[in-house]
Amino acid sequence: MFTIYENFEKNPKMMREVYCDTLIELALENEDIIALDADLMSSSGMKPFFQRFPDRAFNCGVAEANMIGIASGLSAMGKIPFAHSFGCFASRRVCDQIMISAAYAKQNVRIVGSDPGVTAAYNGGTHMPFEDMGVLRSIPGITLIEPADNVILADIIKQLAELKGVYYIRMARKNAVSIYKEGSNFHIGRGNTLIDGTDVTIFASGIMVYEALKAESILQTDNISARVVDMFTWKPVDSELIDNCARITGAFVTAENHNIVGGLGSAVAEAAAKVRPVPIEMVGVKDRFGQVGTEDFLREEYELTTPDIVAAAKRAIERKA
Secondary structure: OOOEOOOOOEOOOOHHHHHHHHHHHHHHHOOOEEEEEOOOHHHHOOHHHHHHOHHHEEEOOOOHHHHHHHHHHHHHOOOEEEEEEEOOOOOOOOHHHHHHHHHHOOOOEEEEEEOOHHHHHHHOHHHOOOOHHHHHHOOOOOEEEOOOOHHHHHHHHHHHOOOOOEEEEEEOOOOOEOOEOOOOOOOOOOOEEEEOOOOEEEEEOOOHHHHHHHHHHHHHHOOOOEEEEEOOEEEOOOHHHHHHHHHHHOOEEEEEEEEOOOOHHHHHHHHHHHHOOOOEEEEEEOOOOOOOOOHHHHHHHOOOOHHHHHHHHHHHHHHHO
8 A cells, every 4th residue: 555745845865875775674684685786886875785784795896797697696595686787787788697697597686777767867878778678678577667766665675575586676866756655565566546537547657757746737727637657567567457547548648767669658558459459648768869968958858847748648638539
């Protein structure tokens, strides 16, 4: 069960701090918790973990493929590894190792890819993963998750300490807008319906959840009833919820900080096509590379804003008519 705030504000605590603090909490209870990083302990906020558990923390250097191999080997020995790098390096650079050493070998590996999409900002196009979820989505059995705020991130990390399989968590490092109240808990593989509506459903994840909630308020002023869903699990996508939303609203918008090719829009469209096809408008990166800039500039440049979602919702409803 979960509850959301009525007024949304940025949390003063960064998501990377939540990641580190949650792993420390888990490691105090379970000596099998292991942290691996690719020479990014400052960026990932993991220095406190490395200082507290020097025998359970490994800096693998700028050798991400080797890091995934080490994580897979630790898993084979019964350990619970969490491996972090920037999202671009934690996906496309290590795709083969995730496929063979982790997934094919049926290991239990958790991979955290930080700075997704435009949140990479000044790191620029080479470090701006618009494709990470798409690269990994075709790997059999992998689970792909993008938490929207601190509360859901902490809950997911705690769950992953107990679950089996290969998981990729797409995590913004800095301050997120608080969506969920403390005490909320979440079911991996099921979307969260944040607001009910009857005219159109907006499926969003990560930083786009807040944009979707703002879009819903604007659409209300035009007498449009929008349903907002936090689809934080991209794979396995919640097909049952998608079918239910298609039946009730008959039109979809997807909103993602990712390339629309192979991303959340693709996952939702594939699921809908199997059960109840509806008009779908996709708000996301239109098959482009990243670039250097502030996050605000990049959101405008790649059409990842509240007005973009509002316009897409109206187009989807018009197509339904």
